[in-house]
Amino acid sequence: MAAADKPWGRRLIVCCDGTWQSSVTDKENVPSNVTKLCRVLDRFGTDRKNPGKKWHQIVYYDSGIGTGNLSGTESTRQGGTGAGLAENVIEAYNFIVLNYEEGDEICCFGFSRGAYTARAVAGLVTDIGVxxxxxxxxxPQVYRAYMNxxxxxxxxxxxxxxxxxxxxxxxxxxxxxxxxxPNDESREIKVIGVWDTVGSLGVPDIGPFNNGGLRAKFGFHNVKLSGHVKHAYHALALDERRAAFRPTLWYIDPKSVPKPELKQVWFPGVHINCGGGSDDGFSKMEGDMENISVATFTWMLQCIAPHLDIKQQAFDDYMNQYTSWLTNVRYRCTYQHPQTEDWSTWLKKKLPDVPLITLGTPTDPLTPPKRAEKHEHTTFDFGWGVGPILDSFNKLYLANGTYPRQPGHEMMEVNGAWIPIKGIKGDEEHPLTGYETNEFIHPLVHYRRSVRLARGDAEWDEWTYHGTAHPLAKWKREHKRGDERFWWHKVVEDDPAEPRWLPEWVILPHGTQRNFERSWYETAQELGRKLSTAHAARDKGKVEYLTGLDREIGFEVGSKLQNEWP
Structure with missing residues (x-):
């Protein structure tokens, strides 16, 4: 067959949304990062190494568990238990099977419970192929054998x-x-990207409801990143402190050949800030108006841009939609605050993980939401990631307690027990493993801290309930001369863990291609100065944060630095 007659290859892109999140609904909703990704991916692409080779990019979107035309009871049951998980995994794998041809590329993305689905699908592919x-x-027989x-x-x-x-x-x-x-080529995953995977399943324990049996049944088979995965990216929520939402990081065995590219980056915010889709902004005028989630979204776009084609116009259109919405909220908001909602919806938000709650009938989806008279909101800070973070820990999680996240020294669940991924120096029961997690701290963490200090706020977003300290409260940020980055270092005397030095992620300058992260920073700062007099006064006469950071770490456009693990 002549090259001109050869059909294009396909990039099969599986996108799995979080619990109760759906972009295919008749209800007003705030799109999660998974939905936003689906909407900005181009429908065709060009191979980076061979410009003459073209790709169809075919997207499979999976609504989160507990969505669709379900009763309140069934929606809550699915959201609070493992019900529906196996179906979601099998449906996504079935999509791959029905579309895959030799030479195609497979990519998986997800948030929260959808991150579990994405990782489970990728695990199936890397373990058994297509x-x-x-x-x-x-x-069903194959899947039972696999899960057992x-x-x-x-x-x-x-x-x-x-x-x-x-x-x-x-x-x-x-x-x-x-x-x-299946041949070994079909076991390859080109890219997998997830936002804040929690637990070993995404099904946490809440109070008396112990979902350990479900985790044992459906738990991850792929916490260790397979060598058949080429590129893996994981955004993590630094401020999430619910013990029921412990993060599940990937790790690489240093003996792995080939070794995947792995980047796991810590951002400020709680679980929903990381993956997006919170309606707190338009329903109650609370929270950061999805600002941090846009930062994690553009970070993911920048990571995957070398491997997938992003439609530039779609990205620009999304930025315009989002900034126009914020401008309307600032000057001519018509949302009711708080919005009136039926008691079943309210309870579902308050009890997002407790199964078997009998709920009432939801409101008629054809009835438009009530609107208020136009009014302004003058107190929001619209700058880059500096808006308020709502503490996700409430009374419903008291029975489980808190678990401050531990950058550089996280745990993994093995047979129901949580053990240190990297081990502990001198601990015979948990010796050092040598496993690599390739974690970074995003510069948004430092910027947010600097702004808070400048305006007289607490240094960190300190959660006072139970006296929980911020995960980075004892860390220092240092720049080593001659090094093209800053480093974060935990300083604790007699710490049994190995020294924790984590590099700071670098937001690269615009080169021949735009940097999506930097584009969002520039948009957010410009919008902040436009909509907030306090923001404009704060920035007056100062060097732009990223411009100053560029100078400090000393690189120019065209630098070879690409955030490889040091």
Whole structure:
């Protein structure tokens, strides 16, 4: 076949939204980062290494668990338990199976519970590859065998259940179920990007409701990042302190060959700030109006831009939509605050993870929301990531307590127990593992802290309930001369953990291609000065933050620095 006649390859892009989040609904909603990503991806792309090669970019969008035309009871049951998780994983894998051709690229994205789905789908692909469409008839048997392979030390493809399925070992049924074994090429994941994966499942324990059995049944098989994943990106919420929402980081075994590219970056904010989709802004005029979530969104765009094609006009249109909305809220808001909502919706927000609550009938979706007279909001700070962060820990989570996140020294859940990913120096039970997590601190953390100090606020967003200290309260930020970055260092005497030096993420200058992160910074700062007199006064006569940071770390446009792990 002549090159001109050869069909384009496809990038199969699986996007999984968080619990109760859906962009395909008849209700007003705030788009999550997953939804925004779907809407700015181009429908075709050009190969970076071979400009003559073109790609179709085909997006599969999966609404979050607990969405759709469900009763209040069923919606809450699905959102509070593992119900629906297996279906979501299988549906996404089925999409890949029905569309995959040799040479195609597979990418997965998700937030919160959707991050679990994305990681589980990617785990399936990297462990067993892509089977043939007709063999999906037998996939329930394959999936059961896969999920029952709890020994993480044994690859599923090396396990007896898989060997029986493909006829490498005698089967009770005599015939192999999978007659056409997937080739190794089909096991490759080009990109996986997630926002704040929590728990080993995304199903936390809340009070008396212990979901440990569900986690044991459906828990991750891929906390260790597979060598079949080329690029993995994870945005993490620094200020989330609910013990029920402990983060699940990836790690790389240094012996892995090939070694994936892994970048896990800490941002200010709680879980919803990281993944986006909060309606606190228009319903109650509370929170940061989705500002931080736009920072994590543009960070993800910048990470994946070398591997996927972003439609520049769609990104510009989104920025215009968002800034126009903020301008309207500032000068001519017509939202009612707080909005009147039926009691089932209110309770679902207050009890997002408690199953089996009997809820009433939701309001008629065809009834438009009530509007108020036009009014202004003069107190918001619209600058880059400096708006208020709402503490997600409330009385419903008292039974589980708090868990301040631990950059550089997080835990992983193994057989129901949480153990240090990297181990502890001198601890025989948890010796040092050598595992690599490739964590960074985003410069938005430092900028937010600087602005708060300048206006007389507390140094950190200190949560006073239970006296929880901020995760970076004992850290110092230092710049080493001759080094192209700042570093964060935890200073604690007699700390049993290894010294924790984490590099600061670098927002690169605009080069031949725009930097999405820097574009959002510039937009946010300009909007802040326009909408807030306090912001304008604060910035008057000062060097732009990123401009000053560029000078301090001493790199110009065209620098080779690409945020590789040091």
């Amino acid at each position: 089977i043939q469409p007709l063999e999906m008839q037998f996939f 392979n709890h020994d993480g030390r044994t690859r599923f493809k090396d396990s007896d259940p898989w060997k029986k399925l493909v006829g490498e070992l005698p089967s009770e049924k005599g015939q192999p179920i999978i007659k056409f074994k």
